[in-house]
Amino acid sequence: MTKGGDEKQGEDTASKAATLFPPMNDVIGYKLRRAQLAVFQDFLASFAKLKVRPAEFSVLVLIAQQPGLKQTEIADQLGIKRANFVALMDSIEKRGLAERRKSDSDKRSHSLHLTPRGAAFCRKMFAVWRDHEDRMIARLGGDEERARLITMLDRLAEPGG
């Protein structure tokens, strides 16, 4: 079967398109996503027993560090959509790790606090997280590299910051 003119022309155009882009391995967004997935994969494997996902981890850490913050404040700090945050907080509350309390200053809003059980859970989380984080730092080649990476990630995330 010989190639028709149209098909041949299509292939020429396609081969021109091929030379435009660099290898995907040089594309910033692509590499960021692959690295993020790899780190989350290690995180999820590490936390399989405690059943903690990255978003739950960050919410619990923030409640531990800043008890009394409102739901909207935590959602905003972490860049989680408010609708998603409510479901996340429902699950954390159902597990007895943190609770919503009526805010003293604004009766319509809730402030968030760890329960004693949540505080004990955070200590377990810390040991698991520390191992995971140390593994990631080792992959990078040490603390200096880690600091350099964080600086660059900040530049990407907060272009005006």
Added chain:
Amino acid sequence: MTKGGDEKQGEDTASKAATLFPPMNDVIGYKLRRAQLAVFQDFLASFAKLKVRPAEFSVLVLIAQQPGLKQTEIADQLGIKRANFVALMDSIEKRGLAERRKSDSDKRSHSLHLTPRGAAFCRKMFAVWRDHEDRMIARLGGDEERARLITMLDRLAEPGG
């Protein structure tokens, strides 16, 4: 209202939990995710008119660069689950940008090729992508910083590589 013993003890435990973790801004996985979301946000805004999402972009670029690859090969290279890849490819085929052809070597598998329309679309994509990528490089502070970032992301994504 005075605090009961249990509640007081709970707060002491909670305040101990608070001191365990570093600020979330120092946590590698968290920062990676925030940076990735920020870069994808710029990507999606840039490609709103062409209606291209990051996964579609990477699939089209790979088909352009390596015409004739099998579906499973592209899915594996990009780290996309095969089930998700089929839906992605259905959408790309429906838009007339690429097509599945029966493979010569293995009649059961399909090889992927850009259509002439897909090749023209890739040229439009390139202009939009180049602007986006240049903005990200500018955020980082230049090409040298970009190369340094890619190296570090590789270390995270391919710990044995």
